[in-house]
Amino acid sequence: MIRVKTLTVQLIDAQPDRIRICRIDGESLVTVVIPREDLAEAKSLPNIPQRGIYYLLDEDHGNVSRVYAGQTTQGIARLDAHKAKKEFWNKAVMFLDDDQNISRDALDVLEAKAIDYVRTHGSYETDNSATPKPYVDPYKEEAVERLHDRILFRMAALGYDLDRVDQGPAGAPAVFHTKKNGIRGAGHYDKATGHFTVLAGSKVSLSRPVLKTRPSRPRAWGSSAIRAVSQSSPTISSFRRPAPRRCSCSAAARTAGPNG
Numbered sequence: 001m002i003r004v005k006t007l008t009v010q011l012i013d014a015q016p017d018r019i020r021i022c023r024i025d026g027e028s029l030v031t032v033v034i035p036r037e038d039l040a041e042a043k044s045l046p047n048i049p050q051r052g053i054y055y056l057l058d059e060d061h062g063n064v065s066r067v068y069a070g071q072t073t074q075g076i077a078r079l080d081a082h083k084a085k086k087e088f089w090n091k092a093v094m095f096l097d098d099d100q101n102i103s104r105d106a107l108d109v110l111e112a113k114a115i116d117y118v119r120t121h122g123s124y125e126t127d128n129s130a131t132p133k134p135y136v137d138p139y140k141e142e143a144v145e146r147l148h149d150r151i152l153f154r155m156a157a158l159g160y161d162l163d164r165v166d167q168g169p170a171g172a173p174a175v176f177h178t179k180k181n182g183i184r185g186a187g188h189y190d191k192a193t194g195h196f197t198v199l200a201g202s203k204v205s206l207s208r209p210v211l212k213t214r215p216s217r218p219r220a221w222g223s224s225a226i227r228a229v230s231q232s233s234p235t236i237s238s239f240r241r242p243a244p245r246r247c248s249c250s251a252a253a254r255t256a257g258p259n260g
Contacts, residue, residue: 009021012041012042018035019033019034019041020032021048022154024154028097032094034076034094036089048075048076049098050072050074051097051102052072052095052097053070054069054070054079054093054095055155055162056082056086056091056092056127058090059090064161067118067126069117069128070115071111075096076094079092093158108132109134109136110148112134115128115132116131119131122161122162185204
């Protein structure tokens with residue numbers, strides 16, 4: 001037996017790379033794909049539901065490098081605040097429905113599932129620092145799980161697979177990237193040699209401080225949210241952590257008091 005789902009995509013202004021509205025036969029959920037520069041136009045679309053979740057993506061032809069997941073009860077207008085405060089994203093994908101189809105407590109659980117998923121899957125960086133822990137109604141849990149699965153299916157069908165893990169050539173060192181604190185860079189760590197190599201094209205903005213406070217111990221390059229991704233750029237420099245310094249003073253000097 002062949003299972004078939006029919007996905008209908010409406011291209012606003014007949015432009016394939018601008019606003020898209022997507023629906024699946026038999027489902028009330030509406031998906032809206034919104035490029036950042038088209039937000040003002042998207043807010044004027046009629047008959048778009050107000051409640052649901054969304055993903056902010058830094059993506060290039062389906063290659064997702066950074067994700068933020070959240071919820072909205074304001075529909076597309078919720079993106080205004082993110083456009084003002086979050087610079088990284090160039091595309092938003094929203095999954096919206098009428099209020100009677102997604103209760104407020106179910107929405108909280110759906111958001112938590114979406115955040116947990118992007119923090120534990122794929123090779124992209126995430127802007128969600130923690131996963132919410134809302135109360136889960138046992139009578140609604142299965143329905144929310146099904147809804148989340150439908151959202152993941154639509155993301156993959158639209159070319160934004162949140163499960164994809166980008167890998168370099170076999171045996172190549174893992175590559176990391178970051179786009180935080182004025183740094184837009186990539187590099188790879190070779191576990192066998194202990195070398196970390198910064199890749200060509202990496203940039204650091206000198207107009208803002210990279211570290212707000214002096215750490216008590218050296219931090220890993222980037223942040224704990226850095227994920228491995230594929231990169232084939234040539235390397236431009238490499239370094240390894242220096243060995244601990246040894247004191248050259250004599251044993252007698254080390255045991256002597258302040259007065260000799």
